[in-house]
Amino acid sequence: MTAGDFVLGMANFPWLIVFGLVIGGLGGFFGVGGGFLMVPMLNVVFGVPYNIAVGSDLGQMCGMSTAATVRHMRFGNIDFKLGFLMIVGTATGVEAGAQILEVLKVAGSITIAGHHVEVMTVVMSVVYAALLVFLGQAMVRESLRTMKRESGSGAFVPISSTTSYVVRLRSLRLPPMVSLPASGIESISLWVILAIGFATGLLSGMLGVGGGFIRMPALVYILGCPTVVAVGTDLFEIMFSSAYGVFTHAFKANVHLVLVLALLVGTTIGSQIGASYTRKAGGPRVRLGFGLLAFVGVIMVGIKLWFKLRSG
Amino acid sequence: MNFIQWLQQLGTDADPSTPGFQARALYVLMCLAMPVFIGLLVGFGLRTIERLFGVELGRGGHG
Numbered sequence: 001m002t003a004g005d006f007v008l009g010m011a012n013f014p015w016l017i018v019f020g021l022v023i024g025g026l027g028g029f030f031g032v033g034g035g036f037l038m039v040p041m042l043n044v045v046f047g048v049p050y051n052i053a054v055g056s057d058l059g060q061m062c063g064m065s066t067a068a069t070v071r072h073m074r075f076g077n078i079d080f081k082l083g084f085l086m087i088v089g090t091a092t093g094v095e096a097g098a099q100i101l102e103v104l105k106v107a108g109s110i111t112i113a114g115h116h117v118e119v120m121t122v123v124m125s126v127v128y129a130a131l132l133v134f135l136g137q138a139m140v141r142e143s144l145r146t147m148k149r150e151s152g153s154g155a156f157v158p159i160s161s162t163t164s165y166v167v168r169l170r171s172l173r174l175p176p177m178v179s180l181p182a183s184g185i186e187s188i189s190l191w192v193i194l195a196i197g198f199a200t201g202l203l204s205g206m207l208g209v210g211g212g213f214i215r216m217p218a219l220v221y222i223l224g225c226p227t228v229v230a231v232g233t234d235l236f237e238i239m240f241s242s243a244y245g246v247f248t249h250a251f252k253a254n255v256h257l258v259l260v261l262a263l264l265v266g267t268t269i270g271s272q273i274g275a276s277y278t279r280k281a282g283g284p285r286v287r288l289g290f291g292l293l294a295f296v297g298v299i300m301v302g303i304k305l306w307f308k309l310r311s312g
Numbered sequence: 313m314n315f316i317q318w319l320q321q322l323g324t325d326a327d328p329s330t331p332g333f334q335a336r337a338l339y340v341l342m343c344l345a346m347p348v349f350i351g352l353l354v355g356f357g358l359r360t361i362e363r364l365f366g367v368e369l370g371r372g373g374h375g
Contacts, residue, residue, distance in 0.1 A: 010316070013316065059343060059346070059347045060347065062344070062347040062348060062351065063346075063347030063348065063350045063351040063354070064351065065351070066347065066348050066351025066352055066355060067350075067351040067352070067354040067355035067358070068355070069355070070351070070352060070355025070356055070359065071355050071358060071359055074359070243344060243348070246343050246344055246347065247340070247343070247344055249343075250335055250339065250340040250343035250344070251335050251340060252335075253323070253335060255323075255343040256323060257319040257320070257322060257323055257339075257342055257343065257346065258316055258319050258320050260343070260346065260347060261316070261319065261346065264346075264347060264350050268350070268354050272358075
């Protein structure tokens with residue numbers, strides 16, 4: 001199904017704004033984009049096909065990240081050289097992700113236990129469930145460890161920022177080598193930068209997520225960027241990757257303009273409300289709540305897939 | 313026809329399953345221009361509010 005075939009009832013428009021408000025609020029509260037919740041929930045709650053949910057979410061993300069980059073620019077924390085170099089890898093990854101989604105779109109349906117279901121629905125549901133489990137468990141484990149340490153019942157275990165694997169990647173001497181003065185990096189292989197861009201771009205193009213949960217640690221631990229520069233450059237990268245994602249998904253008719261508008265209105269307001277509350281709540285308990293929320297998402301995706309199988 | 317109906321209309325002929333399909337230029341342009349325009353509006357708007365009232369608003373998602 002394409003954006004042209006998917007008719008969005010006008011009665012749903014206010015509900016989509018409310019939905020964007022909730023997801024934007026959660027994103028603002030937890031300090032994340034919320035793309036990984038947005039796409040599966042659009043499919044589960046509103047029945048938006050995955051390809052249209054991904055394309056439209058990238059449109060919403062493009063607007064949100066543009067606003068955030070405009071606000072962040074005054075801090076001067078963006079490494080433009082790194083950002084532009086990474087864009088090459090990111091754009092290639094986004095295109096590869098979008099092409100995978102195109103293949104899934106025309107893959108037809110398969111029979112599972114005597115029921116017909118679209119290949120795209122099965123693959124995307126499984127991939128999203130895996131992504132949500134991965135993110136959820138990482139957040140829950142990290143927040144529980146922090147809470148334990150703060151209460152004094154757990155021994156302090158220093159987290160090594162440079163594992164041997166990371167050191168090997170950082171010291172890779174595969175030409176061409178580039179220097180990134182704004183990040184204080186003397187010399188690093190261009191291929192490492194491109195690989196990070198490609199990996200996050202692939203996730204963005206296929207799943208409609210910003211990929212900050214991979215790019216941020218990669219910038220800090222693999223490249224060795226200062227955290228403030230990593231935050232600014234990550235934003236800059238999300239802006240370009242989502243813009244390219246919208247562009248390529250528009251050519252595949254996966255972007256539903258009314259959906260983008262409704263989500264953008266909701267998330268813009270919601271993220272501000274969420275961000276204002278996070279100051280009051282803050283801390284590891286917020287991250288624990290976020291982690292548990294990801295598991296709720298997994299359950300909802302599972303239930304939806306089960307219903308699809310039953311009705312197929 | 314209001315703006316939302318116009319947006320809905322813009323995407324209705326987008327059918328890539330047709331041989332030789334080419335997305336309408338206006339549709340592609342709107343897909344990119346609308347979010348960027350709203351993003352710029354919100355970003356500069358919030359910056360202005362922060363400057364005028366001397367407050368720092370939350371960064372929200374993607375920020």
